[in-house]
Amino acid sequence: GQNIDQPTEMTATEGAIVQINCTYQTSGFNGLFWYQQHAGEAPTFLSYNVLDGLEEKGRFSSFLSRSKGYSYLLLKELQMKDSASYLCAVKDSNYQLIWGAGTKLIIKP
Amino acid sequence: ETGVTQTPRHLVMGMTNKKSLKCEQHLGHNAMYWYKQSAKKPLELMFVYNFKEQTENNSVPSRFSPECPNSSHLFLHLHTLQPEDSALYLCASSQALGDFDYGYTFGSGTRLTVV
Numbered sequence: 001g002q003n004i005d006q007p008t009e010m011t012a013t014e015g016a017i018v019q020i021n022c023t024y025q026t027s028g029f030n031g032l033f034w035y036q037q038h039a040g041e042a043p044t045f046l047s048y049n050v051l052d053g054l055e056e057k058g059r060f061s062s063f064l065s066r067s068k069g070y071s072y073l074l075l076k077e078l079q080m081k082d083s084a085s086y087l088c089a090v091k092d093s094n095y096q097l098i099w100g101a102g103t104k105l106i107i108k109p
Numbered sequence: 110e111t112g113v114t115q116t117p118r119h120l121v122m123g124m125t126n127k128k129s130l131k132c133e134q135h136l137g138h139n140a141m142y143w144y145k146q147s148a149k150k151p152l153e154l155m156f157v158y159n160f161k162e163q164t165e166n167n168s169v170p171s172r173f174s175p176e177c178p179n180s181s182h183l184f185l186h187l188h189t190l191q192p193e194d195s196a197l198y199l200c201a202s203s204q205a206l207g208d209f210d211y212g213y214t215f216g217s218g219t220r221l222t223v224v
Contacts, residue, residue, distance in 0.1 A: 045212030
């Protein structure tokens with residue numbers, strides 16, 4: 001079967017750095033997405049990786065290793081507004097999105 | 110505002126009621142999706158429409174009935190639901206089926222409670 005694993009919950013301190021990991025086992029691979037979802041709001045697109053390496057976008061970076069079936073989302077200079085759930089999703093060989101259950105990130109002052 | 114609007118935001122219904130969820134997108138996208146989001150579970154794909162045609166029904170019970178009158182509007186008709194159907198129902202759209210390198214655009218969802 002297809003599976004995406006990510007931690008259920010993480011806690012970090014304002015101003016610090018946090019890394020949210022995602023591992024996947026899917027039938028084929030056509031890219032990996034990270035979404036942010038604040039409570040009661042729509043998931044919003046953060047990043048897309050299809051090649052190995054690091055993609056940087058401001059305070060957020062996303063890394064992919066296809067050989068290891070592994071990705072992480074790195075958030076720097078954490079702000080209280082970064083408290084949200086972070087969803088990892090993989091596009092499989094049929095171009096279907098396979099989703100993880102999400103990681104709830106709690107930021108403390 | 111994401112460009113995908115869902116109404117109502119909250120819905121409480123009895124198991125014998127009939128209600129409908131509405132989704133409208135103003136992005137010119139051609140593919141639309143219904144997802145179910147339950148606490149601590151991955152998003153569950155329910156239905157996919159591409160150019161108004163249903164391309165996927167992910168073994169969803171018949172008490173959920175989708176309708177897509179045009180590429181901008183998507184409905185989910187609900188009847189005789191069960192308490193386990195309580196969840197957040199999300200609508201999403203993309204430029205084309207399978208071609209969403211920039212990701213889906215989601216609505217804010219309808220929080221459904223079945224009593």
